[in-house]
Amino acid sequence: MQQEPHEAQPPGEAATPLIALRGVRASLGGRPVLHGIDLSVGPGEVVALLGANGSGKSTAVRAAVGQVPLAGGDLDLFGTPVRRFRDWARLGYVPQRSTAASGVPATVREVVASGRLARRRLLPLRRADREAVHRALDLVGLADRAGDSAGALSGGQHQRVLIARALTSDPEALVMDEPLAGVDLASQRLLAETLRALAARGTGVLLVLHELGPLRPLIDRAVVLSGGRVERTVERPELAAGEDEHHPCHPADEAEPAAGYPLRTGIL
Structure with a gap:
């Protein structure tokens, strides 16, 4: 996926x-879930959010993308308070993996193309949109499955489709909720390669994880939630030494809405 790096911060x-x-x-x-969370992701940073079942991980990332209203505290996106933020195409969100296509017949290409609506809300897609869809599919290794039914994919392939959908808007920050859940090792390694390329060009990444797995070398910081x-x-040196040791949890640690194809993520 050949794209220009995002604009760098001025030196100094x-x-x-x-x-x-x-x-x-x-x-x-009506049940309090988050009790004063401090969390940040900078350009090119890969931050993992860890914690046991019910610790608030999924609620934290959904709050970060504006899907859960705040009962207190502040959320800034790209330096702008969320109440004034409008440029949602800069923020990509990959929800927990859907296990089905929600009964809606759609090809892999159509599902991924729906993410392009973050930048333009009208159809048909233009040439630039089609090229963005192809680049995203190529990056996640599914360009050869573009015309296949989304319902025919494996769990790992479904996850890669969700990632490609988020990448079509060329986001500057990418938030992913349990991207490794139910995904085979080959797909996990491909995801690691994809995130490495994104971080290298300045994309900030926030991940909810059960364990670091093949992503461990990419993680700059792990934030552990409890209650x-x-x-x-x-920090990275401790992670490299294996100091994260994962907290047992499940893919859905709070009640979540279904994340089906090809619906909007809720942040567009």
């Missing part, structure tokens, strides 16, 4: 976080 200036949560509180169904609070932060 501290990079503005792409995503910044400060003292964020949030509830689901809706940040328990500790593990």
